[in-house]
Amino acid sequence: MKGIGASPGIAIGKVLVKKDPEIKIEKKSIENVDAEIKRLEEARKVSKEQINKLYEHTLKNIGEKEAKIFEAHSMILDDPEFFGQVEQKIKSEEVNAEFALNEVTNNFVQIFESMDNEYMKERAADIKDVSSRVIKQLLGIETTDLSRLEEEVIIIAEDLTPSDTAQMDKEKVLGFVTEIGGKTAHSAIMARTLEIPAVVGVEGITTSVKNGDILIFDGEEGNVIVNPEEKVIEEYKNKKEEYEKFRERLAELKGAKSETKDGFEVELVANIGTPKDVDGVIRNDGEGVGLYRTEFLYMDRDDLPTEDEQFEAYKEVAERLEGKPVVIRTLDIGGDKDLPYLELPEEMNPFLGYRAIRLCLDRTDIFKTQLRALLRASAYGNIKIMFPMISSIEELRQAKAILEEVKEELRSENVKFNEEIEVGMMIEIPAAAIMSDVFAKEVDFFSIGTNDLLQYTTAVDRGNRQISYLYNQFHPALLRLVKQVIDNGHKAGIWVGMCGEVAGDPKLIPILIGMGLDEFSMSPISILKARWIINNLSREEMKEMAEKVINLPTAEEVKKFIEENIKIEF
Numbered sequence: 001m002k003g004i005g006a007s008p009g010i011a012i013g014k015v016l017v018k019k020d021p022e023i024k025i026e027k028k029s030i031e032n033v034d035a036e037i038k039r040l041e042e043a044r045k046v047s048k049e050q051i052n053k054l055y056e057h058t059l060k061n062i063g064e065k066e067a068k069i070f071e072a073h074s075m076i077l078d079d080p081e082f083f084g085q086v087e088q089k090i091k092s093e094e095v096n097a098e099f100a101l102n103e104v105t106n107n108f109v110q111i112f113e114s115m116d117n118e119y120m121k122e123r124a125a126d127i128k129d130v131s132s133r134v135i136k137q138l139l140g141i142e143t144t145d146l147s148r149l150e151e152e153v154i155i156i157a158e159d160l161t162p163s164d165t166a167q168m169d170k171e172k173v174l175g176f177v178t179e180i181g182g183k184t185a186h187s188a189i190m191a192r193t194l195e196i197p198a199v200v201g202v203e204g205i206t207t208s209v210k211n212g213d214i215l216i217f218d219g220e221e222g223n224v225i226v227n228p229e230e231k232v233i234e235e236y237k238n239k240k241e242e243y244e245k246f247r248e249r250l251a252e253l254k255g256a257k258s259e260t261k262d263g264f265e266v267e268l269v270a271n272i273g274t275p276k277d278v279d280g281v282i283r284n285d286g287e288g289v290g291l292y293r294t295e296f297l298y299m300d301r302d303d304l305p306t307e308d309e310q311f312e313a314y315k316e317v318a319e320r321l322e323g324k325p326v327v328i329r330t331l332d333i334g335g336d337k338d339l340p341y342l343e344l345p346e347e348m349n350p351f352l353g354y355r356a357i358r359l360c361l362d363r364t365d366i367f368k369t370q371l372r373a374l375l376r377a378s379a380y381g382n383i384k385i386m387f388p389m390i391s392s393i394e395e396l397r398q399a400k401a402i403l404e405e406v407k408e409e410l411r412s413e414n415v416k417f418n419e420e421i422e423v424g425m426m427i428e429i430p431a432a433a434i435m436s437d438v439f440a441k442e443v444d445f446f447s448i449g450t451n452d453l454l455q456y457t458t459a460v461d462r463g464n465r466q467i468s469y470l471y472n473q474f475h476p477a478l479l480r481l482v483k484q485v486i487d488n489g490h491k492a493g494i495w496v497g498m499c500g501e502v503a504g505d506p507k508l509i510p511i512l513i514g515m516g517l518d519e520f521s522m523s524p525i526s527i528l529k530a531r532w533i534i535n536n537l538s539r540e541e542m543k544e545m546a547e548k549v550i551n552l553p554t555a556e557e558v559k560k561f562i563e564e565n566i567k568i569e570f
C-alpha cells in the first residue's frame, strides 16, 4: 500500500490497530439496586485511576496544557449532579448501570450540543469521552491505551488526535500509519517532533490489517507492506540498518558549518510548536528557531493564555537557545486551527476567512497581550517577531503600529525589552509574494510559508486527500514565486528564509541554495540531513539548475530534472 511519507525512518513490527470497539448497551431490569450502584462506583473508581495515570504521563512527557484535558475528565467523574442522576435512574427504574449512565449522558450531551456555543459543544465531547470510558469498564471492554503498551508495536488508526500522540509511549511505538492526513497534518508534524517514523493518508489500512500482523513501512517513501515474505523482511532490515548508520553519520555533522563546497553559508533552523520541542532542536544541532508556531499555546484549553503564561513560554525558548535566533510567529488561528472558546463564526471558506493577522487586527486585546509577552521575553534572548498571513501593506503597517504602541506602553512602565528587535513577515499569500518588492522596504526579513503559498497559488486545499495529487511542491508556479521573493528581499537588503515544508525537502534544497535562500527552517529531525546535502553542493552549479528548473512547464518535469541532474551520494 502507498501513503504519504510523514516522518522518516523504517519500521518493522507487529500491528496494533487502534479501533474503538462497538459498544452495545442493552436495557436490563435488575433486582439488587445497591449492588448495581456499587458496580457503578467500582467502574468509576477504575476509570478515575486510568485518567489520573494519563494525566501524570502527559504532564511528565508532554506538558501542563496538554494534561489539562484529563483534569477536566477527572472533574466530570467527580461530578455529583451528573452521577447523582445516574444513581437516581438505577433506583427509580431498577435498570442496569450502563443503561442508566448512557441515558443520562445522552440527555446532558443533547443539552450541551444544542447550545450555540462551541465551548459547550466541546464539553459535550468530554462528557461522552468520560461516559464511554466508564461504560467500557462496566461491560469489561478493553481499549487500546497507547501510554501503556505491553510490547513494541506499529499503531494503525483512522486518524490520531493530538491527545493520542501525546499519550504515546515512545519506547514502545515503532511508528504509526493512518488513513487520514497529509504531510502538514497535525499528526504528521507531531510524528516528526517525536522522531517516530510515520506514513499518513493510507486509505483502507485499518480494514486491511489486524492485530498481530507483521508490517513494514518506510516513513520517507510512504511504502507500506503487510505480512511481507521473509525475503522482504530481510531486505528492509538491511535498509533499516543502513538508515540507522546513515543517522549516525549525520550525527557527526553536529557542530559543522551549514555551507556549500564553495563556501556559501546558510542558517539551518527549526520549526517548533512548544517549548518542549527545543529538546529536539538541541539534539539535532539546530542553529536557532525559524518558526515558533504559537497557536499551540492557545489550543486545547478553555480560555486565552495570560500575558505571563506566554511570557514564560517565549522566555524559556529564548533562554534555552542561548542567543541563537528565535523567530516567534504571532497567533495564526483560524482555517484548520480552531479555538472553540473564541466562538468564531462558521465560514464557507475558513482558509480564506477571519483568521491569523486578520483576527489579531480586529481583536487587538488578544494581539496586544501577545506582543507584550513577546517584547518582555525579548530581553532574555534573540527573539524576532513575525506576522502571519499578511496580504496587504495596510495590514503590515497596522500590525507594526500596534507593536509600536505596545513598545511605548512598556517604556512608560519601565519594562525592559530589546529595542532593536527585528520584525518580519510570512510570505504565504500570493499577493504578498507578488508585492514582495514593496513589502521588503518595510520589514527586517521574510519567511516564505510554502505550505500555504502553494495552497493559495494553486487553489488546492492542503488537507484534502481527494485532490492531494494537485498539491505538488514541484509546481513551477510556486518555484517562480519563491525566486521572486528571494530576489526582491535581497534587492532591498533583507534576509529571506523559508519555514514551509519545502525548506526541508531533500530534492528542493539544492534549488533553494541556487536561488540564494538565506535561512532554512524545518522539523528538527530534518536538519542534519539538510546540512549533509548542502555540504555536498556547489552554489554556482545550483544557480544554473535553479534557472533551468523555473523554466520547465510542469511539476513532473521539475521533479524529473532534479532527480536526473542533481545527485547526492549519502
Ligand SMILES: C=C(OP(=O)(O)O)C(=O)O
Binding pocket: 184, 291, 293, 332, 428, 448, 449, 450, 451, 452, 453, 499, 500, 501
Ligand atoms: C509554515 C507555514 O505555516 P503553517 O503550516 O503553520 O500554516 C506555511 O504556511 O508554510
Ligand SMILES: [Mg+2]
Binding pocket: 428, 449, 451, 452
Ligand atoms: Mg501558513
